Amino acid sequence: MDLNTVSEFVPHPDLRDWREGDAWLAGGTWLFSEPQPTVRRLLDLTTLNWPALVVRDDGLEIAATCTIAELYEWRTPDTWTIEPLIKQCCDAFLASFKIWNEATVGGNLCNALPAGPMISLTAALDGTCLIQGESNNERRLKAADFVVGDNRHVLRPGEWLRAIHLPTSALTARTAFRRQSLNTYGRSAALLIGRTDPDGWTLTITASVKHPVQLTFSYEASEPEVREAVLDAIPDELWHDDVHGRPTWRRHLTLTFAEEIRQELTA
Numbered sequence: 001m002d003l004n005t006v007s008e009f010v011p012h013p014d015l016r017d018w019r020e021g022d023a024w025l026a027g028g029t030w031l032f033s034e035p036q037p038t039v040r041r042l043l044d045l046t047t048l049n050w051p052a053l054v055v056r057d058d059g060l061e062i063a064a065t066c067t068i069a070e071l072y073e074w075r076t077p078d079t080w081t082i083e084p085l086i087k088q089c090c091d092a093f094l095a096s097f098k099i100w101n102e103a104t105v106g107g108n109l110c111n112a113l114p115a116g117p118m119i120s121l122t123a124a125l126d127g128t129c130l131i132q133g134e135s136n137n138e139r140r141l142k143a144a145d146f147v148v149g150d151n152r153h154v155l156r157p158g159e160w161l162r163a164i165h166l167p168t169s170a171l172t173a174r175t176a177f178r179r180q181s182l183n184t185y186g187r188s189a190a191l192l193i194g195r196t197d198p199d200g201w202t203l204t205i206t207a208s209v210k211h212p213v214q215l216t217f218s219y220e221a222s223e224p225e226v227r228e229a230v231l232d233a234i235p236d237e238l239w240h241d242d243v244h245g246r247p248t249w250r251r252h253l254t255l256t257f258a259e260e261i262r263q264e265l266t267a
């Protein structure tokens with residue numbers, strides 16, 4: 001859609017020249033999908049040529065501007081186990097080919113929708129977000145803590161998400177994925193991922209809740225213990241409620257999937 005309040009497009013932005021009314025532009029799939037009455041300038045991040053996917057000794061760095069298509073087509077090193085999980089999360093996108101090819105991993109996190117599958121992926125794989133800001137300052141925080149509510153994240157005005165780092169320990173772990181939506185190509189109503197660690201397993205709950213909820217369990221944790229921990233961690237107001245699913249159903253899916261994942265990872 002035309003954004004008729006936007007008067008300037010900055011194709012090669014100076015990232016430190018942030019003004020009121022600015023918006024970072026990544027794939028634009030959300031920005032151009034609805035009115036943005038407060039936006040005056042669009043600062044294009046995609047021209048900064050951040051390398052999309054960099055394998056390091058300690059893991060993988062995904063640039064915020066890496067597209068869903070690039071991530072999906074990428075072949076992981078042979079010793080990593082998470083290629084199927086990457087594909088499952090990309091497939092969890094309710095996306096036409098236009099969105100698939102333009103939407104970015106960083107844009108998905110910064111959009112901060114409960115059903116953001118890149119939020120699910122990076123949170124579940126113990127990701128760390130690299131956040132940069134105007135005065136050359138940098139900070140890092142867990143991907144699981146980046147989104148704090150429906151369409152709300154931790155970035156301050158003028159800050160941008162530069163990259164997400166996933167550690168090797170998570171990239172070589174066993175994982176279990178469960179997802180449900182109201183219809184085949186619907187937005188996720190619940191998306192849960194389990195990941196093994198040497199001492200136990202980690203459960204990441206997304207889509208059914210307004211922001212990710214992450215819990216760790218020992219391999220001995222029983223079905224009632226997991227169920228109780230999930231219910232304790234999610235107060236009534238944290239269950240997400242919209243046309244893609246009512247809270248009661250999302251709660252039911254979450255508890256069912258948590259148990260399936262427990263059985264799969266502790267078998």
Ligand SMILES: Cc1cc2nc3c(=O)[nH]c(=O)nc-3n(C[C@H](O)[C@H](O)[C@H](O)COP(=O)(O)OP(=O)(O)OC[C@H]3O[C@@H](n4cnc5c(N)ncnc54)[C@H](O)[C@@H]3O)c2cc1C
Nearest residue numbers: 024026027028029030031064094104107108110116160161
């Ligand atoms: C038909 C349709 C279906 C969709 N389905 C889904 C879905 O299933 N799940 C889902 O989560 N979303 C969905 N979306 C929303 C959107 O397409 C995705 O969230 C997408 O990943 C956004 O990425 P983008 O690169 O296009 O971001 P943009 O639209 O460019 O930006 C999104 C927001 O993030 C900010 N931003 C982008 N990159 C950065 C950065 N690096 N640092 C700081 N801020 C940044 C922008 O300023 C903007 O506020 C859908 C949209 C449409 C139109």
